[in-house]
Amino acid sequence: MSMKCPPVSMKVPAMLHGADYSPEQWLKYPEILREDLRLMKLAGCNVMSVGIFSWVSFEPEEGVFTFEWMDSLLDSFVENGIYAFLATPSASRPAWMSEKYPEVLRVESNRVRNLHGHRHNHCYTSPIYREKTALLNSKLAERYSQHPAVIGWHISNEFGGECHCDYCQSAFKEWLKVKYDNSLEKLNHAWWAAFWSHTYTSWEQIESPAPHGETQVHGLNLDWRRFVSDQTIDFCQHEIDSVRSYNPELPITTNMHMVDSIDYRKLAKILDVISWDVYPEWHYTEEDDDVRLAAWTAMHHDLFRTLKQKPFLLMESTPSLTNWQSVSKLKRPGMHKLSSIQAVAHGSDSVQYFQWRKSRGSSEKFHGAVVDHNGHEGTRVFQDVAEVGKTLAGLSELVGTSTPAQTAIIYDWDNRWAIKDAQGIRNSGLRYEETVLQHYRALWEQGISVDVIGSEDDLSAYKLIIAPMLYLISEENGQRIEQYVEQGGTLLATYWSGIVGETDLCHLGGFPGPLRKTLGIWAEETEGLHSRDLNGVVLQAGNALELSGDYDAHEIAELIHLEGAEALGVYRSDFYAGRPALTVNKLGEGEAYHLATRVKDPAFYVALYTAIANKAGISRSLDSDLPAGVTAQLRTDGENDYIFVQNFSGSVQAIQLDGQEYTDMESGAFVPEVLNLTVNGLSILKRKR
DSSP states (O other), rough: OBBBOOOOOOOOSSSSEEEEEEEGGGGGHHHHHHHHHHHHHHHOOOOEEOTTTTTHHOOOBBTBOOOOHHHHHHHHHHHOOOEEEEOOOSOOOOOOHHHHGGSSSSBBBTTBOOOOSSSOOSOOHHHHHHHHHHHHHHHHHHHHOOTTTTEEESSSEEEEEESSSSSHHHHHHHHHHHHHOOHHHHHHHHHTTTTGGGGSSSGGGGOOOTTTTTTOOOHHHHHHOOOOHHHHHHHHHHHHHHHHTTTTTOEEEEEEESEEEEEEHGGGGGGOOEEEEEEOTTTTTTHHHHHHHHHHHHHHHHHHHHHSSSSSEEEOOSSOSSSSSSSSOOTTTHHHHHHHHHHHTTTTTEEESSSSSSOOSTTTTTTTSOTTTOOOOOSHHHHHHHHHHHHHTTTTGTBBBBOSEEEEEEEHHHHHHHHHHSSTTTTTTHHHHHHHHHHHHHHTTOOOOOOETTTTTTTTTSSEEEEETTOOOOHHHHHHHHHHHHTEEEEEEEESOOOOOTTTTSSSBBBBBGHHHHHHHEEEEEEEEEEEEEEEEHHHHHHEEEEEEEEEEEEEEEEEEESSOOOEEEESSSSSTSSEEEEEEEETEEEEEEOEEEEEOOOHHHHHHHHHHHTOOOOOOOOSSSOOTTEEEEOOOEEEEEEEEEESSSEEEEEEESSSEEETTTTTOOOSSEEOTTTEEEEEEEEEE
């Protein structure tokens, strides 16, 4: 049985390799545009994203359109075997529009309207802005959607931000009326508005959160975030609608970037292909930095792959350094290839960069690019990019292959929003994302494939579900998790879970709320620990997982009572020494683990998940012992497995393979029993399934 997903476009039966390209900046330099085509082919690039910030070049004044330069560019792409993602240029509008229609400018939370400038400084609700984007988009679609160079739409660029103008205030009220059945009584109860006498008696009294107004009604804050996300998605849909009909077969994407303001799981539903932009700060610190960053990046690759359960596109990355990080380090030898192919290992069918050629002026003139200001191929960066292009050219058979996972981590946007708004145990930082990463990293280091799912996603496909800090969970989703465990699944949840429901009201009857029966515990109190404080988890002799050791714990400690669960480990110190800190509860055919404190040592998580994975029968990409900082990730077409062994450890490594027969995808040679990896090295192995 084939396990391939449809590729991005049947026009390109190969891995995509390219960059964001801004030829409109170089229209007065035709010799540079000609040279770019030569260099693109030399670097093994077969696709460019174009038009992203080109609005004023398409429409220099209202109603006057100039497309000839794009005609010439796309025709030259066809002549040179290069394809294009054509962007709608809504991310940065022309100054004439801001001057004539100031309503398109955003109003900040302080209720002050912005001046013209930056990017995405526009109101997604503004009727004028929607009208103008639809007009230009439709003209682009009419002209180019059937062009042989164009393989997909790139809708806008890195959507994000919020507006508090009168249009948005009105739209927010209408959104609330739909959500709460036009009932202020329901809204007031959901927001617990009787607190501090904040009860609303008319819809007109409701405003978005403001630094000089309301910030303490958490239900309002959460619903505002949901509205902003929905309104952004609605604007994206508005753009899609303006181009789709001209060629319904042309795939549509928008490049995501881990912003806080959009629920990407919802945005994914209106897209054909998921794409995202990533800029890790490689080599930023000495202690464990690259391994942690590699795990963080891998986790997000897996998140974006999971959004549609099919291959995604790495739409932007830097070929060298950035211009906006606090310290702009150069990538060390081997890191560009290692980090680029990491995306492919986790399900990407492309490696693309920002940017192709460095801008001559303005804020990104020192941001990394394939082509530097010197303008030729004789640079280390260009050669690194060309090497990746050569590797990708040999991986065509991987296009569309899947990444099977038996393990999933729950990561919800509204849970993330609610946790950040919570006032309580550790206002210096609850570190939700860092907690998710702690658990993910232990699986990643073992070469266990992971999906990153939402609470409402199907759970039945997984042997193990991990729910770190599932603070916000509805009764319904709690029941679904309970049923999953009863039917034979394995769950691991942590401290600060099952605290509030979908409107940020605390569950009554004891925490962890709807997870209490599943976990077999009652959480009576939760303590925040100062950075100077340490406790620990002492694993009980003869515990069910056969684990041993004494591990430091810090930051959060939950005091729990057993209600059917068994203690596997206990607290080391303080007045709750000897009380349960790690538990397991058998429920139906499955079992549920609960970790009541944040363990500091990464080795604890590796040991814990090694034991749980073995017990649950979870397979690894490579049945070998992997050194710390080395991971193995798998893609498959159902007949062949492709294993990416990647060395982020900072040291030379040797891996004893598992006795199966492997071929090296780059050289075609058989791989010996011991695989040797250089610093920042990788190997792409192929085996029969």
